[in-house]
Each structure stands twice: as C-alpha cells, then as structure tokens.
Amino acid sequence: MTITIDSLMSLEAYTRQRKESKPRVIAHRRLRSVRLGEHLNLQFEDEQTVRYQIQEMLRIEKIFEEEGIRSEIEAYAPLVPNGSNWKATMLIEYPDPHERKRELARLIGVEDRMFVEVEGHPRVYAIADEDLDRENDEKTSAVHFVRFEFPKAARDALLAGAGAKLGCDHTHYPAHVQIAPETLASLAGDLRP
Template sequence: MRLTGRITADSLMTLEAYARWRKVHKPEVIAHRKLRSVALGEHITVQFESELTMRYQVQEMLRIEKIFEEEGIRSEVDAYAPPVPDGANWKATMLIEYPDVNERRRELARLIGVQDRMFVEAEGHARVYAIADEDLPRDNEEKTSAVHFLRFEFPPAARAAIKAGAAVKLGCDHTNYPAHVAIGPETLASLAGDLA
C-alpha cells in the first residue's frame, strides 16, 4: 500500500492487488491501529486515524462490497478520506462502549455533548477541544451516539511542542465523564508524525 499524503481513486490498489497485499500486511495495519488507540477511562476509546488506517478502510470496503466501478470507488473515497490528518491536526474516531445494553442506553442519555468536551493538552499549552461530528450531528435530545468523529486542530506552537517531545494528555471534562490520561510515548511518537 503506497502512502501518498492524499487518498484518491487513482492511488488505490485493484481488488486483486489488494487481496495479495492484505494477506501479508493485515497484521501490520492492525498493530498500527492498536498503537494509535487510547483508552480514556473504562468506556471511551479514541482511535487516532492516519492515512494508513483510512486507506485500509477504503480498500476493505471495496473488497467486502466487491466495488470496482468508478462511481462506487469515488463514493468510498469521499466517505473515508476526510478523517486523514492534514498536518495541522489529529483526527479520530471516538467509541463509547458499554457491554450491557441497559447500561449503554442509560449512559448514552447521560453523555449528551461528551464529544464537545474531549480535549488534547500539550504540556505548557492550552487545551485543544475537539471539533466533533462535522459530517452530521450525532446527538439528539434523548441520547448521544456511541460513535463520534473528532478533529483536534493545533495552533503552530502546540504542534511544534508535540513534535519536540512535549508530554500530551487526552481528556474529557464532561460532567458525567471526567477523565484524562497521558498519551504513551510510542503512541505519541506515531501521532507526532501526523503534524507538519
């Protein structure tokens, strides 16, 4: 899989080429995704996306749905290219996970707006709050969604600090889910590589 900085229909593999590539490289992609996943408390996981994770997602959708026509390929690219970070930000999928269905229903009602209270804080810099769900709203009056899409847009000084090795924490200051965690060094090194 060739990373080009931008996912386009022309930069994707054919279904046959991807099937061969997948047999060899799928474990590497899974390890990359795991490295870029951060647990925040017991019930929220933030998966920081990259060109690799999103390119893999597009290729998987094309494979599963057996899409090979131009319009279908373009549709998948349009759906999955936006979560690729562009050098000034981190983009992520936030998952709210409660195994028990009744507890999940109750907690999703209590966590309305949680996506807007997610933040990243580089040591010595102000918190950067997530810009959430830019594609469509995922809250209503009764509950929030179990999946949200986040963008953390960093000012130049915070980007420079992160690239220089500043400690960074991921957090949430929602009334019903206050939590923060230091992003581990290996994960942080991977994420720092997303910044220009």
C-alpha cells in the same frame, strides 16, 4: 500522500496481499489508539488507517466501479489529518445494551468535552461530527468523529517531544490519561510545523 482511485489497489490485488498486511495495520491502529477510562476509545486516523478502511469497504461491498470507489474516498478521506490536527474515531463502548442505552443518554455532548492538553499549552477541545449531527435530545451516538486543531505553538511543542494528555471534562465522564510516548511519536508524525 493523497488517497486517489489510482493509488488504491484493485480488489484482486488487495485480496492477495490482505492476509499478510492485516496484522501490520492492526498493530499500527493499536499504537494509535488511546483508551480514556473504561468506556472511551479514541482511534487516531492517518493515511494508512483510512486507506485500509477504504480498501476493506471496497472488498466487503465488492465495489469496483469508479463512481463507487470515488464515493468511498469522499466518505473516508476527510479523516486523514492535514498537518495542523489530529483526527480520531471516538468509540463509546458499553457491552451491555441496557447500560449502553442509559449511558448514551447521560453522555449527551461528551464529544464536545474531549480535549488534548499539550505540556505548557492550553487545552485544545475537539471539534466533533463535522459531517453530520450524531446525537439528539435523548442520547448521543456510540461513534463520533473528532478533530483536534492545534495552534502552531502546540504543534511545535509536540514536534519537539512535549508530553500530552487526552482528557474529557464532561460531568458524567471526567477522565484524563497521559498519552504514551510511542503513541505520541506516531501522532506527531501527523503534524507539520
């Protein structure tokens, strides 16, 4: 389903149902999150998570005019997977500000070293920050947007139930984790053969 102005709720309708739907959306987001080591968290987006984000932004900013709503859709809709990929918000999390500053300087380029390895297939590296550059010569950003574009054979394998790892081969953050079966099942729903 495509997110359009007509498919979004009015501020009033959203506010009325928000309390009951929020726990469901949080559980869905948790299912689609993969922690990589202690400091990286990838939140895989889909139509439901992006729709929720747009509705929340409209509520918080009290946006009700068509132009403002369209602007929010244009900002967030590119995060919805298109059938050949997974898209994620990548968070680099260091609670201590001094440690965060030091590590963001050490982790320049980490977003380009993220990969998904589908069982029996070569690694698929992330395509990062297509909207704008989020790092400079001194540090990387704590938030990146990444896309994993799968070849047809890897998509078919995932749809058939193959396992997959999420990993990073950055010099200062080597890590990988098997993606949990229930998370993989949800992510496979983003793919088409």
